[in-house]
Amino acid sequence: MTENVHELDVRRQLCPIPVIKTQNKVNELAQGAVLRVTCTDPGALNDIPAWCRINGHEVLETEQDDREVVITLRVGEPSVAL
Amino acid sequence: MSEAATPISHPESIQRRAIALVSGGLDSMLAVKAMQEQGIHVEGVNFFTGFCVEGHTHAIRKKDQDKNKRNNALWVAEKLGIKLHIVDISEEYKDVVLNPKHGYGANLNPCLDCKIFMVNQATLMLNKARELAGEKGFDFIVTGEVVGQRPKSQRKETMPIISSESGADDRLLRPLSARNLPETLPEREGWVDRERLYDFSGRNRKPQMALARKFGLEEYAQPAGGCCFLTDESYSNKLADLWRARNERRYELDDIMLLKVGRHIRPAEHHKLIISREEGENRFLEGYRYQFTSLTTVSCPGPLALVDGTFESDEELRRAAAIVARYSKGRADDEVVLEVKEPGGVAREVAVRPALPDEIPLSWHVG
Numbered sequence: 001m002t003e004n005v006h007e008l009d010v011r012r013q014l015c016p017i018p019v020i021k022t023q024n025k026v027n028e029l030a031q032g033a034v035l036r037v038t039c040t041d042p043g044a045l046n047d048i049p050a051w052c053r054i055n056g057h058e059v060l061e062t063e064q065d066d067r068e069v070v071i072t073l074r075v076g077e078p079s080v081a082l
Numbered sequence: 083m084s085e086a087a088t089p090i091s092h093p094e095s096i097q098r099r100a101i102a103l104v105s106g107g108l109d110s111m112l113a114v115k116a117m118q119e120q121g122i123h124v125e126g127v128n129f130f131t132g133f134c135v136e137g138h139t140h141a142i143r144k145k146d147q148d149k150n151k152r153n154n155a156l157w158v159a160e161k162l163g164i165k166l167h168i169v170d171i172s173e174e175y176k177d178v179v180l181n182p183k184h185g186y187g188a189n190l191n192p193c194l195d196c197k198i199f200m201v202n203q204a205t206l207m208l209n210k211a212r213e214l215a216g217e218k219g220f221d222f223i224v225t226g227e228v229v230g231q232r233p234k235s236q237r238k239e240t241m242p243i244i245s246s247e248s249g250a251d252d253r254l255l256r257p258l259s260a261r262n263l264p265e266t267l268p269e270r271e272g273w274v275d276r277e278r279l280y281d282f283s284g285r286n287r288k289p290q291m292a293l294a295r296k297f298g299l300e301e302y303a304q305p306a307g308g309c310c311f312l313t314d315e316s317y318s319n320k321l322a323d324l325w326r327a328r329n330e331r332r333y334e335l336d337d338i339m340l341l342k343v344g345r346h347i348r349p350a351e352h353h354k355l356i357i358s359r360e361e362g363e364n365r366f367l368e369g370y371r372y373q374f375t376s377l378t379t380v381s382c383p384g385p386l387a388l389v390d391g392t393f394e395s396d397e398e399l400r401r402a403a404a405i406v407a408r409y410s411k412g413r414a415d416d417e418v419v420l421e422v423k424e425p426g427g428v429a430r431e432v433a434v435r436p437a438l439p440d441e442i443p444l445s446w447h448v449g
C-alpha cells in the first residue's frame with residue numbers, strides 16, 4: 001500500500017526559510033502524515049532533521065545529490081500551537 | 083500593568099511554562115537553562131527578520147560551508163531539549179527597520195524597536211496560547227537580555243521601556259539581570275525564586291562564561307557585535323545606498339538577501355553591479371538571472387554579475403562589462419568577451435578591454 005505523501009517544494013530558498021515552511025506545513029497536517037520536502041540549500045540537511053528531532057517528528061529518509069536535498073518525514077504529535 | 087494572577091492552590095502540581103526568545107547566542111541559552119534549573123517548562127521562539135546572520139551566508143559562501151552550516155537557534159534548542167518555533171516576521175519587520183520610533187544604533191540597527199517588536203510578538207503568542215489552552219498555555223516570557231550590555235537597547239532605562247511598550251509588562255523576565263531589575267510576576271508569584279536568578283550587568287562576558295561552565299555548556303556560538311547584519315557597517319552602507327539610489331526607503335526580501343552577497347559597485351545612480359566573489363556566490367546569483375540583467379565572461383573564467391538598475395547607453399553597458407572583466411581570469415588580457423543576458427533570456431556578446439584598477443574609483447565601491 002502506498003501512503004499519501006504530501007510534497008513541499010522549497011527549492012532556491014535559503015535557510016531558515018525551508019525550515020519555516022516545513023514547520024508551517026507540518027502544522028497543517030495530521031499526526032502520522034508523510035511529508036516530502038525538496039530543497040536546494042544544503043544547510044537544510046542539518047536544519048530540517050534538527051527541527052524534527054526537537055519538535056517530535058520522525059525523519060524517514062534524507063537523500064542528496066549535486067543539486068537537491070530531499071527530506072521525508074512523518075508528522076508527530078501536535079504541540080500547543082505557538 | 084497586567085492583572086495579578088489568581089492564587090495557586092497547589093503550586094507543586096502546576097508546572098509553570100515560559101516562552102523564551104532564542105537567538106542562538108549564549109545569553110538566551112543561559113536564560114533558558116536558568117529557568118529549567120528552576121523547574122520551568124520552556125519552549126523557544128526564534129524570529130526570522132531577513133537580516134539574520136544565520137544560514138544564508140553560510141550556505142552561499144563556500145569558504146564558510148564547512149565551518150558552520152547549522153542554524154544556531156535550532157542547535158541551542160536541541161542542546162537544551164526545548165521545542166523551537168521559528169517565525170517569519172520579515173514582512174512586518176520592515177516597518178521596524180524603516181521607521182524605528184527610538185532610532186538607530188551605530189549603524190542601521192533599530193535594536194530597541196526590534197526588541198520591543200519581538201517581545202510584543204512573543205506576548206501575542208502567549209496571549210493566544212492562553213486563550214487556546216488555558217493552563218497548558220504559557221505564563222511568562224524570558225529573554226537573555228543583560229543590563230548595560232548593549233549601548234542602545236540593553237541599558238537600565240530601556241529595560242522597562244521594552245517591558246511596557248511590548249505589552250508584556252511584568253510577565254517579561256530577564257533571568258541574567260533580574261536582580262538588578264524590579265520584581266516581575268513570576269518572581270512575585272513564587273513560580274521562580276528571585277534569589278536563584280542573576281545580577282549580571284555591563285559588557286563583561288566573564289560571568290556568562292562562568293555560568294556556562296557551571297551549567298556544563300561547553301560549546302556555544304559567539305556572535306560578534308549583534309545578532310543581525312544591521313549592526314554591520316558595510317551592510318548598513320549598502321542598504322543606505324539602495325535607498326538613496328531608489329529615492330525611497332523600502333526593500334524586498336530579495337534586496338536584503340542580495341546585499342549579503344558579492345562585491346557591490348555603483349558606477350551610476352541608476353545602476354549597480356553585484357559581482358560574485360567565488361563559486362558559491364556565483365551559484366546563488368545564478369538564481370536571480372531571471373529577474374536581473376546579468377553579465378558573465380565567456381572568453382575566460384570569471385564572475386557572474388547582476389545589474390540592479392538599467393543602462394542608459396551602450397557606453398554604460400561596455401563600462402560595466404569592463405568592470406566585470408577586471409574581476410575575471412582575463413584581467414590582464416587585451417580583450418575579454420562577455421555575455422549580456424536580459425531577464426527574458428535574450429543574450430548577446432560584447433568584447434571589451436578589462437578596466438584598470440584606477441578606472442574603478444573607490445567611491446564606486448559600496449559598503
Ligand code: SF4
Pocket residue numbers: 191192193194196197235308309310311312313
Ligand atoms: S542586532 Fe539586529 S536582531 Fe539584534 S536587537 Fe539589534 S536590530 Fe534586533
